[in-house]
Amino acid sequence: MQLQDQVHIGGSADMTIETIAEPVRKNYLNDKQGILSWLLTTDHKRIGLLYTFSITVLFFIGGFFALMMRLELLSPRNWLVSTETYNKLFTMHGIIMVWFFLIPSIPNTIGNFVIPLMIGAKDLAFPKLNLASWYVFMLGAGVTIYALFRGGVDTGWTFYTPFSTGYSTTYVIAAAMGIFISGFSTIMTSVNFIATIHRMRAPGLTWFRLPIFIWSMYANSVVLVLNTPVLAITLVMVAVERVFQVGIFDPALGGDPVLFQHMFWFYSHPAVYTMVLPGMAVISEIVPVFSRKPIFGYTAVAFSSVGIAVIGFLVWGHHMFVAGESVYSAMAFSLLSYFVAVPSAIKVFNWTATMYKGSVSWDTPMLYAIGFIGLFTIGGMTGLFLAALGLDVHVHDTYFVIAHFHYIMVGGTVMAFLGAFHYWWPKISGKLYPEGLGKLGAMIVFLGFNLTFFPQFVLGYLGMPRRYAAYPEEFQMLHIISTAGATILGVGYILPLCYLIWSWKYGKPAGPNPWRATGLEWQTSSPPPTHNFKKTPVVNVRAYDYEAMKEQLGLREREFENV
């Protein structure tokens, strides 16, 4: 590869990030050709795209199950599928969306792609481990799909005992094995991120100069390394009890059914945060860039991620308020659940304050970010309803809970995922996506989402229980509204898929930094060369320092007419 001399763009050398912004012909996409060059690549960017392809397919499989469920729920009686099939639909929807979409979604695609770029590294610390993690993930996904084709699973994604160990006649072990295997891929990627963020930051890129994205991904990786083994152990115990009739969870064999819930939620509550922390990471990038402002309250936002990661491990009991928990432990878990809400509130207020007196653009990523803040606020606030002991007793295991976590997971994480892909698309593909269609897609997703899930809050307080294939007639109108919303939401998801693929070939060239952002990933060409930077960048400035980089980025102070 031809090395060019270092070029300074604007400003003096000691005030800027020293990089090259000239377009180079060779990039990571065309550096090597052929299918094997993809399947054997150790380039984090290509692996990020392999993951993107895989989880996009899995997302649409999981989404298809959701659509089938919504169609079935149009009628109070079973009209489309049997109860047995319905039970398998919600189980497979949950398993695929949680373990094969949400948890790997942002870290393994966008995180894989941009973390080394953002910290000025050539690749992740362990490139081969990174490739191995994708193969392990595919193996896990394959085993889960196998369970699906053999006849599916009907335990719910939560695998509650003793139903899963002694009563279900479906492919519980195959599905659990798929999840078990995918856990190793999660751990591999997380270890890789932790090592990379610790050891491979560019000279001068101290912790407090890091973009918030890196802080959140770091906290997220630490949580995943700590909690995934607990899930693995729990699933192994389910399999052992199911196969060998060893009494662990089933009281008929001398076990304790609630033990399973403790272990599962000790994993799964932190896992909930590992689904949304990467979304918060994305929003913490998009809002400053599209407001051309440093993120407001950098330290508070950075440490709120750490706070969520720590306190998130201490709140698992709030899933068990009606499971026969003592009044004292229920109170402790309720209190801790309110504690963990504080860091989330800090983030929302700081994102909002970042827009204040900014130079706010209405580009697609920003629309997704504003949508995220709104929906995450509703999702978070309804979490406060659920953390209140006396109210949780009523709404526990109802559609209120479903609406709440979909506001976080879909309204939050999926919006952030889409926002992230629009924001980094010029870097990934080197092309611009069609902005008009982008805005249209963001609006459709926002409207369709609210129409789908807001009625479910009402259903929940009315008392409609979860996981019902059929239901009393008085709930029907709200279900119909929800299904109508789901079809709109489906269109909203297919649209970006279509125009992003289109723009891969036909989009206008993006140039290295179409958003005039400050991050290191925007200082190299689009698409980046295989080794990311021609010369290792040296960082002298804090994240989002538009003031220091204004000449390099060609920016000037805003003239406020009458502020």
Place this chain on the structure above:
Amino acid sequence: MSTSLQFWPDSASSVAGEINLFYITMIVLCATIAIGIAIFLIYCAIRYHRKRENEMGDQTRNYIPAEVTWIVTPFLLFMGMFMWGAKMYMDIERPPDDAIPMYAIGKQWMWKIQHPEGQREINELHIPVGRPIKITLTSEDVIHSFFVPAFRTKQDVLPGRYTMIWFEATKPGKYHLFCSQYCGNKHSGMIGYVYAMQPADYQAWLTQGAPEGSLSSQGEKYFHQYGCANCHHFDNQGRCPDLRNLYMRPVQISTGDYVTADDSYIRESILDPNAKIVYGFQPNIMPNFSGLIPEDQVVALISYIKALGPAPGNQMPSSNGAVPKSFGTQPGIAGPNATSGSGSHRGQR
């Protein structure tokens, strides 16, 4: 097709009013804040909309008073929510002393109800309004959950142990009884009805009769059928503890600790007698009945033992530190702190 649009559930229990009030308060509070945030977001997006492609925003990075305000204010609000929610939970979890004891057994996919007067119902529960009802719950197979939306209360029903739910209906009517914990294929068919009746109507309903006699008399039958009476003579001479006046009394067991003889303890002592041996008695004398006596017969036996006479005054020996004043365990059942095979570990560990 039902085209009516319902937004608010029936409210028919003594706790429903306060839960509604809390819910509405939360909606008003959260909606105010959420709408405030939304208005501010939209204001910023419009007021500070980028006019020239090359302009940047104000470069303020922090303002400590604002930061402190939006850390402390939510925290204080959250603590208020916590306290109110916890207070309601205490009301929901602790039954009044005069509650009518009933039993409900969940199995795939039905509810079996047993009244103390001997009536048995399936997927139906008749209760009087204005009287607290305390239902001891257990399951024959997987976990179920006993949920009456109109009463705003629910409790998971676990196999192998007792949990408890109580409520006091305030309005006569017919209300849904749902299973709200996924329990297999026909989970969505595990639906019943609660019929809250005027006390006079309820008395009339009761007099329609229980062909097998009261629950305790059914228990007496089983007491002889399973041969319990062969050893448990009602004196202090036999090889087995005297069962008279046992219910809710502290019992010293072989480890020296005291446990309260509540429903959970008696159930455990019937099904797995060696789990806790009464002080001064030998283990391995009584056979293990685990898996041999169905749950509905166990509750009949407990009802019979209860009828043998309650402990006078329910007091506990205050001289013995091994029996702390327990919190959250209702008289008679394991209640919400049942986390192991029996909920009556008051004096243990």
